[in-house]
Amino acid sequence: MIPFDYRRAGDAETAVAAVAGNPGAAFLGGGTNLVDHMKLGVAEPDLLVDVTRLPFDSVDPLPGGGLRIGAGVRNSDLAADERVRTRYPVLAEALLSGASGQLRNLATTGGNLLQRTRCGYFQDVTTPCNKRRPGEGCSAREGYHRYHAILGASPHCVAVHPSDLAVALTALDAVVRVRGPRDGHGERAIPAAELHRLPGEHPEWDTVLGHGDLITAVDLPPLPMAARSRYRKVRDRASYAFALVSVAAAVELTGDVIGDVRIALGGVAHKPWRATLAEAALRGRPPDRAEFRAAAEAELADAQPLRDNRFKVPMARNTIVSVLAGLTGEEPR
Amino acid sequence: MTGLLRPSAVGRSPVRVDGPAKVTGRAPYAYEQPVREPAYVHPVQATIARGRVTAIHTGAALALDGVLTVLTPENAPHLERGIDPELEILQSPDVAFRGQLVGAVVAETPEVARQAAGLVRIEYERAEHDCVFSADRTDLYRPEVVNPSLPTDTSDGDVGTALRDAERTVVATYTTAMTHNNPMEPHTTVAVWDDDGLTLYDSTQGVHAMRESVAPVLGLDPGVVRVVAPYVGGGFGSKGTAHAHLVLAALAAKRTAGRPVKLALTRQQMFSLVGYRTPTVQRVGLGADPDGRLTALSVDVVEQTARIKEFAEQTGVPARKVYAAPNRRTTHRLAALDVPVPSWMRAPGECPGMFGPEVAMDELAQACDIDPVELRIRNEPETDPETGLPFSSRDLVGCLREGADRFGWRRRDPRPRARLEDGWWVGTGVASSTYPVHASPGTTATVRISPDGRYEVLIGAVDIGTGAWTALTQIAADALGVPAEDVHLHIGDTDLPEAPVAGGSSGTTNWGSAIVAAARSFREKYGPDAGPGDEHTASTAENPFAQRYAMRAFGAQFAEVRVHADTGEIRVPRLLGVFAAGRIVNPRTARSQLTGGMTMGLSMALHEESVFDDRFGFVVNHDLAEYHIATCADVRSVEAYWRDEHDPYVNPMGTKGIGEIGIVGTAAAIANAAHHATGARVRDLPMTPDKFCE
Ligand SMILES: Cc1cc2nc3c(=O)[nH]c(=O)nc-3n(C[C@H](O)[C@H](O)[C@H](O)COP(=O)(O)OP(=O)(O)OC[C@H]3O[C@@H](n4cnc5c(N)ncnc54)[C@H](O)[C@@H]3O)c2cc1C
C-alpha cells in the first residue's frame, strides 16, 4: 500500500475532472474491492475521489415505466427496494447472492459493476498476469482455473467477471449511464451487455470505459416479463462465494409456448454472457426440459473449458434447465 | 491417585468467566497489549521456492520516512543454528520455500512498515524446485517415527494373503486436501527487550512451549524469556508450536534499542508461515467374511513434509485402534518437498486418518449388504487391537446405538439414490470417531490464599477460546471444596507454574490434574482452615495406569446430506454426534467444542482446500474469500450428545478431552451420506459440486 490523497467530490463534473486530470487517480465507491487491491499492491492510485456523496443515491421511476438506479445506491438498499423486488426479482436475488451483508451495505451499484476479477494470480503481485501487467503471461491457463472462463476467453486471459449484479442487468437489457471527460455536460448510454468486454489481446481492459469515465446511473427498462424472473447461483458453499456458474433468466409464456425469454450467464466468461443462441432456440417452443436442454446445449456448443473446469459445461447446461423449468412451473427433477 | 473428584461445580454450565471482558473489548489479545511507543514489523517473504538471495536492495525502503531498520540475512542478529530450521531465520541467503522470511522492515507505523516491505527489492539465484505431491513419486521415504513419536509402520499377521483370501474386499484410494488452520485471530507477537530479558506477548497455545522453543534459538537462558498470552483467538494447532514470526519479532526488537515491536501476520502470510495439514493419500484395504467380520485391514499413507523440516502426520494411527482384525498393517511414507512446513492441525492423524478407513467401512457394508452401524458394532474389539491392553473405558458401541436412535437411523432405506425431494437427492451416513487421551506428567500448579481470603490458582495454561478459564475455575473449586466464586485463576504467563500447550485435547486433563494435585496437597497441608498467605505447589505424576490400559475417547457421527440433482450442490442439513469422552466438566463449553469440531469437519468435507500451485510453490487461494470455510448458511442443525462415562484410570477428573474428537469422522459420515443420496462414491476431499454434477 502506498500513501494517497483523498478527496470527496461534491458534483459529478468535479469528480470527473479530478480523475481525468490525473492518470493515477481513481473513483472510490464503497471501497470493498479497490481498497483490498490497494493493500495487495494490485492497484496503486495516488488519489482517491470519493463519489459516494454525489447525488446519485436513489432509485427513481423513469417516465416510460422503468427505474433509474443511482450509481451510489448501496447493494443492500437496491436489493431491498420494493419496486425492484416485485418487478425485477432477478436483480434483488442476484444482489443478495453476492458477498456478505456487511459488504453489500458498503458496495455501490457503480463499484459493483467495475469490480475486478477474483483470479488468484491477478490478486497476487508475485505471479505473472496479463491483466495486471500486459505481456507477462497468464498464470491461470495452466494453473488454478477452476473458477475461470469456458466461453469467449483468449490465449491472453481466461478470467471471469465476478459480479452477480451485472449478470442480472445484462438479462434485463439495462443501460449504464456514463459521464466522461469528453462528454461535456451530457452522458453516454451503454447497454449493460456491452459494458464489459472479452479479453482478446487486451485483458487489461475489463470494460469499454476509459479513465475518468464515471458511472452515474443504471436504467432498467420497463419489462413486464421480468416480474417472472430468477437468479440462480451455483457455488462451492451456500453463501459468501463467487459463482461457479450463475443464470439470470426471465420467461414469458404465450399460450403453450415460450413467447419471450431472457437468459444471461455468470461465471463463464470475461463478461456477463447473454445467451442469445439459447434465447433464439426457445422462442416459440414449448416449455419442457428437453427444449431447455437443447437450447442450453446450443449456447454452450462453442464452450472451450480448461483442464480443470470442464464441469462448468454440464453445470451451466443443467442450471439453465433447472431455472427455466422452475420459471415455467415444471416440476423439479 | 485418590479417586475421582466429587463433582459440584464440575458438570454444571456456568457462563464463561472471560465472557464479559471479551464482549466488551476489554480482554487484551497479544497485539493489543499496551506497550510504550511500539514500532511495527512487516515481513518480507521469498518469491521463489528454492535458491538463494544474491542481493537485497533496501535503499528505497530505508529512505522512507518512518522506517527504522530493515533486517536482512546480511545484517540480522545471530541465532543458534542446528536446533530448528524453521526458526533459524535470516541466518543464510538460502531459500527453502516460497514465502519463507528473507527480511523484515521495522517502522513507526504498520502502514509504513508494509509500504517499505514492498520497496525491498531482492535478487535471487533460482534453483530448480520440486513441490509436486504425488503418491507415485519414487523418492518417498519412511520417517523414523510419526507425530508425536509413534511407530511409522505396524504389521500383524499377513494382510496380503488375508486380503486375497477374503470373501468381501474393499481396496481403494482416498485423499484429503491440504488445509490451513486459519484461526480467527492471526498470529501476532509483541516483543520487548529490557534489562531483565525478553518479554513476548504472543498469540499462542502454550506459553512455556514457546519459551522452550525460542530461547535456545535466541541463545538465551529460558529463565530470561517471559511469554504472556491471557487471551487467544483460536489456534487449531497452528499456535501450538513456535513459528518463524515469533523469532522475527524477537530479532526485530533487538534492533529498536528497547522499544517494543509489534508484529501481526496478514492472512496471506499465514498460508506459508504457520503450518498446515499435509494433503494425504490413503490406500485402504479391508477384507471381511460375508458377515462383515474384518479379516484384514491395511492403511498405507503418503503425505508431504518440508525439505527443511520434517513433520510426519500420523494418519494411519487411528486404524490401529478402532476395529478388530487378525491381519493388519499401517505404513507412512513422506515426500520431502520445497514447501512450507506442515504441522499440527486440529486432530492431526486422527482427522484425516478416519476419512479413508471410515468410507471404506461404508463400502464394505455395501459389499456385505449389512447396515453400516451394525458392521461397526460387529467389529468392536475386546481389547486395544494394537497392544492387546484393555481399554480404560470404551463406548463406541453405545455411541453408535444412541446416535442411531436419536438420528432416526432405523427408518433408513439402505438403497442409494432412492430419495429425491424437491430436486435434491437425500441420504444419510455414519462414521466412527476416536481420539487418544494424552497426558503430560510434570504439569504444575500453585494454590494460595490471597490477603482478601480468596483462593488463587496459578498455572501457565492458555485459554485459546475453548473455555479453559471457566473449566479450570470449576475444577479448582471442586478440588478445594469451595464455591467457584471464591477461586481466582491466573493463567497465560510463563511466570506461572509450568504447563503444557492447549493441544492434543489435553488442556483440561493436564492442567486440571495439576490443579487437583495442588489443591489436594494444599488441603492436606493446611486443612480446611487455611488462611491468607498459605501456599502450595504440586505437579502431576506419571499415571500408573498408563501402562496398563489403552485410553481413548470414541464417538459416532451421523450426517444427512442433500445433493442437488441438476447442479451437484451439496448441503448438510443435519449432523449429529454422540461421544464417550469421559466426564464433561462444563456442558456449555464442551458442547461448543464438539459442535465446533463437527462444523470444522463439515468444512473439511465440503469446502476446505489450499490450492497449491507447484509451479510457484504457493497456495493460490490464500485469503478467506477464496479459501472456503463453511459459512453459517452451510451449517444447519448440529447436535452433540455425550454418554456418561466413568473412567477412574485416566486422571482424577475422569476427563478424556473433547477439543478434537468432534472433527474426527465427520467428513467420512458426510461422504457416506453423499453416496447414499446419489450413488456416487466420492473418495477425494473436498466434495465440491462438480463431483456430483453430471
Ligand atoms: C469477500 C468478498 C466476497 C464477495 N463476493 C461477491 C459475490 O459473491 N458477488 C459479487 O457480485 N460481488 C462480490 N464481491 C465484490 C463486491 O460486490 C464488490 O467489492 C463491490 O460490489 C464493489 O463495490 P464498491 O462500491 O465497494 O466498489 P469500489 O471498491 O469502491 O470500486 C471498485 C471499482 O469501481 C470504480 N468505481 C467505483 N464507483 C464508480 C463509479 N461510480 N464510476 C466509475 N467507477 C467507479 C473504482 O474506481 C474501482 O475501480 C465480494 C467482495 C468481497 C471482498
Ligand code: SF4
Ligand atoms: S486469467 Fe487473466 S487475470 Fe488471471 S492470470 Fe490469466 S491474465 Fe491474469
